[in-house]
Amino acid sequence: MADLSTSFVGIKSPNPFWLASAPPTDKAYNVVRAYKAGWGGVVWKTLGEDGPPVVNVNGPRYGAVWGADRRLLGLNNIELITDRPLEVNLREIKQVKRDWKDRALVVSLMVPCTEDAWKAILKRVEETEADGIELNFGCPHGMAERGMGSAVGQVPEYIEMVTRWCKENTRMPVIVKLTPNIADIRKPAEAALRGGADAVSLINTINSITSVDLDLFAPEPTLDGKGTHGGYCGPAVKPISLNMVAEIARNPETRNLPISGIGGVTTWRDAAEFMALGAGNVQVCTAVMTYGFKIVEEMISGLSQYLDGKNMALPDLVRRAVPNVTDWQYLNLNYVTKAVINQDDCIKCGRCYAACEDTSHQAIDMSAERVFTIKEEECVACNLCVDVCPVENCITMRELAPGEVDKRTGKPVAPYANWTTHPNNPSVSAAE
Amino acid sequence: MTNTPLTPGVVAGRLDTGQLAANFADMAPPLGVHEARVAADRCYFCYDAPCVTACPTAIDIPLFIRQISTGTTEAAARTIFAQNILGGTCARVCPTENLCEGSCVRETAEGKPVEIGALQRFATDTLMAANTHPFTRAPASGRKVAVVGAGPAGLAAAHRLAMFGHTVALYDAKPKAGGLNEYGLAAYKVPDGFAQSEVAWLMQIGGISVVHGWALGRDGNLDDLRAAHDAVFLGMGLAGVNALGIAGEQLDQVLPATDFIREVRQASDLARLPVGRDVVVIGGGMTAVDAAVQAKLLGAETATIVYRRDLAQMPASRHEQDHATASGVKIITNATPVAIHGAGAVREVEFAYTTPGAKGLEVTSQTFRLKTDQLFTAIGQALGETPSGLTLDGRKIAVTGPGRTSLPNVWAGGDCAAGGDDLTVTAVAEGRDAAMDIHASLMGA
Known part of the structure; x- marks a missing residue:
């Protein structure tokens, strides 16, 4: 104790x-x-x-x-x-x-x-x-x-x-x-x-x-x-x-x-x-x-x-x-995860599919047999499927290793970089 | 009470009236408001829900459960009735463990499905208790449709046709409408005259006239109906019963189980309904279970179901089997009747054990006899007189698509038509779908 x-x-x-x-x-x-x-x-x-x-x-x-x-x-x-x-x-x-x-x-x-x-x-x-x-x-x-x-x-x-x-x-x-x-x-x-x-x-x-x-x-x-x-x-x-x-x-x-x-x-x-x-x-x-x-x-x-x-x-x-606990701007924008559905735990309710298809990124495939799988080329790793799944840990987020290609962007996972140095950040170019 | 379960022969009053009333009370009492809310909360509102796919009438189950959980039970009932106007009966008699509840994802997850059947009953009972009818009839179309048979298929077809504004003449051979809902289901599944209440409630749609005591072939023929109406729907069910084809079948107290079930349902006083001391039922479907269980509930000392194959192949669902054994019924499997013995009345029935062989079931030389003073056969029913001109598929009316027969402007559905599972709910689906097709045909013409 x-x-x-x-x-x-x-x-x-x-x-x-x-x-x-x-x-x-x-x-x-x-x-x-x-x-x-x-x-x-x-x-x-x-x-x-x-x-x-x-x-x-x-x-x-x-x-x-x-x-x-x-x-x-x-x-x-x-x-x-x-x-x-x-x-x-x-x-x-x-x-x-x-x-x-x-x-x-x-x-x-x-x-x-x-x-x-x-x-x-x-x-x-x-x-x-x-x-x-x-x-x-x-x-x-x-x-x-x-x-x-x-x-x-x-x-x-x-x-x-x-x-x-x-x-x-x-x-x-x-x-x-x-x-x-x-x-x-x-x-x-x-x-x-x-x-x-x-x-x-x-x-x-x-x-x-x-x-x-x-x-x-x-x-x-x-x-x-x-x-x-x-x-x-x-x-x-x-x-x-x-x-x-x-x-x-x-x-x-x-x-x-x-x-x-x-x-x-x-x-x-x-x-x-x-x-x-x-x-x-x-x-x-x-x-x-x-x-x-x-x-x-x-x-x-x-x-x-x-x-x-x-x-x-x-x-x-x-x-x-x-x-x-940090500010959004310091989060690693090169950190990439993808949802993974454990088919053994899946009870085939389809809530992940409804959530993703109706309200998110159309990144889950549903087969005629109600098998739900992640389309990694569409998955932005938002985590909504994890949150709506009634079975805890049935859907998890897999961390992509550095160098592994993100199928959505076609680019390998790069080292840490955040918004403060991101090319799309107007204040970065303003400083240059 | 002069008789007991031990009194020999086929006699009435084996149990006192109090015991009989308890035995034949509602098998599954309805959910209360609190129970319904708790049960409804368990639904996950699945996408393209498996329960809906499993329902022959495709009731939008997640939607009606969500409507219950948000305090709009009448809306829930409307969702049910829109797909299945006999949703009240189906809520009571559907083998849900093989249909909606069997496919519920919480059955997969926890082995405990959402109580869909009980929730459906909660919703439909609520709306029917208010005695309001959720649908209104379209303006009269000027078209006339004959519906033969006021069972589940005929009622569903008649209601849908009436909703579309067609004038429906509903013919039935029996004194009461309802078909098997009224004459063919165990009394404890639909107590308190539910089938008749449901018919009366359904008829509130208007535009349906019922002709009782009218049998096809006896009181009129198909050609006459076709001449007098724009379309005909045949839903007269199966009037005949299959015979065993063995010696002794003609003995007294060898009866179709359906006759016994009908007598129990129609009895004004169960204490005056005779039942054997040792009752044997041959068959393996819900009819066999309904007959055996009710014989036991009436006070038979023993009630035994004998089925020719094994338990797994028994058409009666596992839930039905469990209900039978819990009611004191004994189930013997892998045995087929070979002879019925007795003098005047049945005294014994002789069975041979069976074994699965390469070319189907094989009868072995091993036999046994069961003492019985009442033998019910529940080995399937057959079409009565078949109207000429109709093509058959096996022993039933051949249909294509939504119940189209080989004759123009004649549709068929329910047990008399080929296909389907001989369930109330499939009959409702077939009647409804045929009505939709009839409507399209009448209005498109």
């Missing part, structure tokens, strides 16, 4: 699997169940300032996108920060931390944009002996209209300012949670760093409407005939999050800024991918809201087996793929 214990900005946990600030971490009951199930840490659902508690809607607060067999692929929510009294949350946090010293317990916070408001809450959170705080600059609905959440996260200057207030007023590590609802994720990350953040966590949810009720003609979830945009999460958002994590990890300004990866983490493999792209740990929400806390057992055993199989320690995995 690989050692999965981690120390993220000095916060120790037995494994890198934390629960994100969300409904599963709203109260002691859930958090204790999560710890018992094996979760390494939790970020307690966002606390607001003292006073009349936040109110939530009393109709449906989630919308969903499903795949085959009604697998939940995406979830959207219009829930706000905790609607329980601050005092109750703080008392429970203190008790839980006291009972579960080996687990990470970070408290998510969102208060109005005044230093006094932040000072006041930081003092009270410190008294709980929680391990750290996470600044919720990401929530895209409800709180943003009140000048909090993503309203702060979308303005780098505000991020920097609030982060600095926090760093100046607490000894606890400060994690800044970023909203993806911006054009360039590097800007808010840089702002957080300037403000002194110990880490960033991302992504928060994405602004979204999941579906429309075609009888009521209203967005879903629908309340009394109306709907509003909510925050989208779950497996569907993972690709967006992975890119944003990688952007921060490879940005020279922020490359040393620790990252807690969030967004569609469902299996050990998702977690490993986030870590390879620069995350020091991951936070999970939709997966437990779909399957319950028990999935952490698979995540622990899976990541252990993977690391053991690779003979790697967990820190070896973190950032391992970052050097291989």
